[in-house]
Amino acid sequence: MNRVTIKDVANRAGVSKTTVSHVLNKTRAVEETTRAKVLQAIEELGYRPSQVARSLISKRTKTAGLLISDVSNPFYPDVILGVEEVAFAEDYSIFLCNTNYDLERGLKLVQSLVDKSVDGILFMSSSMSLQMVKEAVENQIHVVVLDWEDSNLQDMASTITINFESGIQQAVRHLVESGHQRIAHISGPLNLWTAQVRRNAFLKALEQNGLDPQQAVIIEGDLRIEGGRKAFDQLNQISPRPTAVVAANDLMALGVLWAARNAGLELPRDLSVVGLDDIDLASKVSPSLSTVALPRREIGKMAMRILLDMIREGKEATKAQVTVDTTFVLRQSTQRVR
């Protein structure tokens, strides 16, 4: 009634553990008849090799950690699916860890992953610290970091950088060409790296399109629908009210959209709104949301591929540095100013 081990198989097949191991891993020639006996014994006993025992020797667990901020942020599900898609193909399993935007909790999660000897960690939480990465790297665990930078990072981890500038620049240009002059930005919490990057990209885009970044209205939100609503309330106080707003994510953009409608504005006539992420919902609401799209699933796949490469290469694996572009998707929530 206990676990069937390689020894049981060996006994049943009348061979040594060594032989069983070799037929299992095809790691040396075995006579066809013995091979058959072994295979049959395996079948009869329902034997499954213990990954744990294997890991002890191979120093590989075929597991990886995925650190995110919070699964309920609709940015993540597609990324996760992408990660899982390539992980599954290589028989890797993924530990999902939510930091809840808490650095301390993040560190604990990393330590737990280290203890479990994951082969690698994908850092995709927007709450990041160098310490987390160090903790992993010092324990020979490969690391891929998404959308975060630190001067000490280069030699420790592969990085995937999201080029927000491309998409946001397209969005702003579209707005300006549509006659908008007063364009506001609703940022994420500015203690988050990614929120700063997006805001800077926005300011740069203004400049590139002949608007004065100094004059720009920037409201700090919480990346959630509610934050968008509140931001609209503030926006609505300003006179003259901005005619367009670029939000740091789709959730806040939807918040703006809905709050504006509740306030009696007609959209997009009275206010053009641009989101960022292109979550599923963006195309499903009405008016559908114009947004700066991220290839989320691709990002997930890419991250896991890079990680697997590093694992294969081993200790001195070269660190990749990839950039993914964003693109503006025009839908119904933006319109020429009248």
Place this chain on the structure above:
Amino acid sequence: MNRVTIKDVANRAGVSKTTVSHVLNKTRAVEETTRAKVLQAIEELGYRPSQVARSLISKRTKTAGLLISDVSNPFYPDVILGVEEVAFAEDYSIFLCNTNYDLERGLKLVQSLVDKSVDGILFMSSSMSLQMVKEAVENQIHVVVLDWEDSNLQDMASTITINFESGIQQAVRHLVESGHQRIAHISGPLNLWTAQVRRNAFLKALEQNGLDPQQAVIIEGDLRIEGGRKAFDQLNQISPRPTAVVAANDLMALGVLWAARNAGLELPRDLSVVGLDDIDLASKVSPSLSTVALPRREIGKMAMRILLDMIREGKEATKAQVTVDTTFVLRQSTQRVR
């Protein structure tokens, strides 16, 4: 440069591995001075015990698998958070696995989890087969199953049953009391157990409220927004059109809501809509969505707690059978018929 092992610590502290192990696990008395030496050595070397080696002996990995249909279904994130909350407190890590509603893939995922010797598996995918459960149980892995039943399940797994009847009954009663007579149902794919359960609960609720289940309009959807839209189109053909609709989940309810508005109906005046799940969005859209709420996070916590109990009890753990109730949440998408 290699991993620091217990042996290194023992050497450095000038004691045996045994002693180190014992101070680590507080598993027998150790003289304070030696204890201090050991602790210092651990500190200096930055030693972390290998969970893999421990697992080989203890037959425990402090990991569990969580099988779901698809993370991008907004039902899951909160459940995941609940699971993680209690798992984290016990230093358990969670392998997240998406079946993508594919039974075969589900089985492969389970096998992979079995190979990795997870201590338990939480089955929360709506695509279930007895084979998956068997695969786990035969390998001494504890199992908790959510919202699925099978006569053979009892002695193998703990179960959490969602009592859809309570909430749906409340919803239908509310509608009937508000004067609705023609109430339609948009079900999930009827090959899914949970879709059948919800539909049956709906039919029963009709009966309990004096309506004829035989007459009921039931449209099969896909549990997504698009499915709701399509369902509305069908609904809209019917004459006289039902005055209310109960959808099998919030996503489809939103689809109905939006499609109806696009078709020129005014909501909730022309059509009352009830969802199921109470996803975050439900309270955020306007009109906000009346819905049958599930305590998702609670379900996650409960499931993980039950699993941990089973793990602690070991082999002959008693199987829990819990039921969680649902409740109707009245918002703006339903209204008295005029």
Place this chain on the structure above:
DNA sequence: TTGAAAGCGCTAACAG
């Protein structure tokens, strides 16, 4: 073509 034996990093009798 096959096996014996050592060892991965740890725990747990059993002795002292």
Place this chain on the structure above:
DNA sequence: CTGTTAGCGCTTTCAA
């Protein structure tokens, strides 16, 4: 109070 020793289930020299 501490150490020796024998494994956990597997892979991998080294020998035959």
